[in-house]
Amino acid sequence: MSNMATTLRLQAIALAVLLSRLAPASAKLQPPPLGIARPGCRDRCGNITVPYPFGIGAGCHRDDGLQGFQLVCDDTRSPPRLTIYGYNYQLSSLALDAGEARTYLNATRQCYNATGGFIGGRTSDTYMSLGTSPYLFSPAKNRLVALGCPNLGYFSDMAGYYVSGCMSVCRPSQYAIPGECTGVGCCQSAIPPGVNFFEPNTLNVPQGQGDSTFNTNVTRCRYVFLVEAEWFRYSDSVYLNRTDDFAVPVVLDWAVRNVGNCSAAKRNTTDYACRSANSGCVDSSNGAGYRCNCSKGYEGNPYLNDGCRDIDECQHKDEYPCYGVCTNTPGNYTCKCPPGTSGDASTQNGCRDKDKFTLALKVVTGVSVGVFLSVFVCFWLYLGLQKRKLIRTKQKFFEQNGGVLLQQQMRSYSSAGAGAGGFKIFSKEELEKATINFADDRVLGRGGHGIVYKGILEDETVVAIKKSKMMEEAQTKEFAREMFILSQINHRNVVKLLGCCLEVEVPMLVYEFVSNGTLYHYIHDKDLKADITFDTRLRIAVESAEALAYMHSSASPPILHGDVKTANILLDDKLTAKVSDFGASKLAPTDEAEIATLVQGTCGYLDPEYLMTCQLTDKSDVYSFGVVLLELLTRKKALYLDGPEENRSLVSSFMTALKAGRYEELLDSQVRNEMRADVLEEIAHLVVRCLSMSGEERPTMKEAAERLEMLRRYQQHPWVQAGGNAEERQNLLGMEQQNLPYKFRQQDVLDLEEGSTYTFSL
Template sequence: MATATAAPKVAKPNCRDRCGDVEIPYPFGITEDCYLNDYFSVTRNESGSSGQPQTLIGKNLDVPNIFVHAHQCFPNSSGILGHADIAFLRSPTITISHTQNKFVVVGCDTYAFLNAFQNNEPFSIGCTSTCQSMRNVINGSCSGIGCCQLEIPKGLKNFTLEARSYYNHTTVQSFNPCSYAFVAKQGQFNFSSNYLESLQNVSTNPMVLDWAIGHETCEDAQRESDYICRGNSACYDPDNNGYGYTGTCMETTRIFSAEELEKVLCQGGYRTVYKGVLPDNKVVVIKKSKICDQSQIKQFINELIVLTQISHRNVVKLLGYCLETKFPLLVYEFITNGTLFYYIHNKSLSSSFSWETHLKIASEIAGELAFLHSATSMPIIHRDVKTANILLDENYSAKMPDFGASRLVLLDHTHIATLVQGTFGYLDPEHFHTSQLTEKGDIYSFGVVVAELLTGKKALSFDRPESDRNLAMYFSSVIKEDCIIEIIDDHIVSEGSIEEVKEVANLAKRCLRLKGEERPTMKELAMEHEGLRITEKHRWGKPEYLYIEETEQLLSADIFSLDVGNGYSSSTRPTSKYESMKDQVLQALDDGR
């Protein structure tokens, strides 16, 4: 058997992951505590029907050689030599892949049927294969001369096969005594004229089966108590059969040894950040913490805890960490195109940015911050949103890498007193004066990023006249005077819709209001920016299907990961989880030293 899913093969913890030569991923398992239900049980029969050991799914599916065929053979005109002219497969959880299998019929006096039910209605498909002599047969062809084949209907869990003969093979018995019908993996069975006389090798052509859990879609299943795609996993509705759901394990944070990282560190790293290549040729970034600085220890622990709680397409992925060395290390995916700051302030690069790319970057940053503020089980305030902390990948998608200053916030704590932290020019003036930490500080910083993106000017520059040094203040005053187009980058004005540019500028101005309570939420901003992005795609006549999915993903919860607290009922449990994780990291750091 082969499965049509591309999910990583991972067994349930503390369960055997192999049975003979067969890998056993969850929801399959060998013992009762390792499989989801009886339909996914795997057993080993050391003396199978063929005399060889068998690995079985459920009660009757032989893995890896699931092969179902019907045949009918005639020795001469006196009668039937032997037959198994009706064969069947039944499994409530396994579906025959309609994209990777074919119904195949072999014979020169042959017709055959595949019978099944669809929507509780019986149906049959069939084909005819005839030939008068071996001279008519074409090797490799199943067009109806000696061999015919059909596509498998979608969603089959049960079927029967019937192999029949028109004239008991009396006219072709000398070179073709049998009729055969079977289901085989597409491309696996290569018809040969030799098969007309004997089809002994047919058992080497297994079919491909899909598995799914239950009969509900992901959306319906996640409301049920037995829904299994929790924690570091993602749910998918099967593309090819539409019954039940499947899941894949997300790439989780890995603990590296000091020896592993010593082998991959490259020379000439910038400050505490290094570029390396792992043994599997994956390029990574390694961030080194200066443990002699107490604030660096706190930032390291904070960043580790925050990043293990989130999984989002616009957050740089934490691949692992190492606590064995004097200086603890974080290992990230490598993002190819550098920082947004570099692109904005390098004129030869920024002029190549289309208006659509500007909208895309602003929309992605807004979506990511909206996710951090409202979609995780404990809101996360970034505290250091700036263009130097936003990376661009090969598709110019925005990725946020630095969470050292971030804070997890309990759901019933809307304000937290902290030391002022951030970067001047992006720092919320209200936070600067009150030291009260709220998500409104990130919103102010986002407004500065958008202003920087629109104007090409740095957030703070002493090279500008005094009235213009602080971009946020200058930007707000220019909008108030309705002169915003005068300070927008020329290539944006020449390419973008003036009305769209003004709308984006006004959204940034709302973020830059001095009173945090008057600023919009990041969720509102994410929806507004995505709406403008869609409008821009309409303007260039791009098909609707290109952006509908993106909008749904932006506003959908299925991009979020890790149920922090695992269903807690009060605000105290996340705190204890956070403190527990912090204590574990501190203990590991002590052990490493």
């Protein structure tokens, strides 16, 4: 029994040893080779690999209705011969990734005797027709070559039309110029893409009879052929004296061409050629069609199911260097330093001892972090101080400009249920963003009070932002209150004040944007030959007068503009007038006190009484409006500094002409042609009253607006336009006058100059 037990133990030990030796071998088993052809099909013909979609025999190739993927292998030859089924063209190689195939083609040859007579050559088996196969001649890899001289070589398509060609000539050897196939003895030319037919031709250039220099200036034979560019290397000693036949390699581009490009192929999933899960589609660069490639990190045949397999990068260290622990992953790999080391494992000697490296890294990191934190804290403190300084400065300006009072007014106005009328207090940053930091290309205009910019708010609202130049300290105390009252103005002919910015030294105002510029530019900068109808001028005057009358009579408290002029009257896209720019405006007092202030305004429009008393009244705006009315009628500027002294002022020119009884000469020619005489006298009468030296003799803005509106209705009345008789027109004018609170006297004498009177007969 003991012997048997001993025997069994020995057998067990032997079996264990055998299994231990077999285990490593089984662990090192390699996966089966990557599939090239379909299962059960030949993948080689001689030394040429035949990958699917190509195949030898039935069922072994891709069948898409086009000949070309089916190949024939003739094993009876040595070496075996691989040809394209149906074409009998021999292939010398097939490349799956590059999408190329190589074949051989005979060169066309024509030979001549010493006198230039044709003695024979080879023109058969020198053309190739690829039809509707997957193949096309590669324009990138092939060149058309013509050898011999003189020789004009070319080839044509199936219809006989020229495709490509070149000409070579000869030079005596003593004048030979070095160079490879550049036109002397040999020439070459590129071919276009999409070519599937090649038929070469040569054109003989006859030589003179008995040419004694034949042997040096011409060759016996001339050749034309299509050839792989990298294969062909020209040498005059090799090719110029050839008289035999030879074949040259030609590169063909192949692709799946039955459905078009990738996008069309992917829609037809049943016929889609890229069958492997880890594959992609690439459009053909030569003609219609597509090819398939394995995704990055995979290799194999993308035309077969599961044909693309993961690359084990760890087994290809030449391509994927790793000097540490390499771990393969699907489509990629990782490379890490061995335990106890750290660094870059993809470079040689990149992994270092972890303890030393960590210590050095900690020291460097500690110092760097310390320096960085110190700099960061200092920088943060500096920014904090600057930010606090900026906030204090903004708050100072905000309080100085009456911002606290304005906020209280807005809150009390809202609590009363009236709302704030859309008025908003903007921050400086909002307006900077709206104007792209007040860029020069956003400037709409420049004036005495400041610069106006075009701005676009965050809600895409287009606005006009006025950035004032300076402001008196006394003005800032009442600024916020006045701005809030101005914001409550809601009149179609007054530019709406949308808000303001008070956190800057000089407050900025935000107005609605009016698109068509100023009345000044409309009547003065416009082509002087361009028509501006009298009705348009009268309508603009009426709308401007109504806006000023509204501010004088309907606003609470009343508002005096203080700088009425054509540059402060804007026009929208329909030429509707909108009065703007309240830079010199004031609120009328609620008690009996007069307004005494520094004189502001624009020369040529200033009320003479205001200049003498420094007291701004509603009649000061009436005087300035009279000048605007004169500009509309005459289309002349209020002040001409370059002209003669007596003609520099439009008002003085008008008064002088009125005194001489020829004021009509000042009027614009179109006004004289369109305005009736009775309307002219009425308007002239109104202008004279507005320009009176005494404010008490001037009409109110409401009177002026009503008078102009009456004249506009009268001018537009059908009786007047039809040229009715004078009695009818007088009755109509009288009817219109009855609607006014003031009726002009028929004999109204105005004291315009001391000792002079002027009478209007109506």
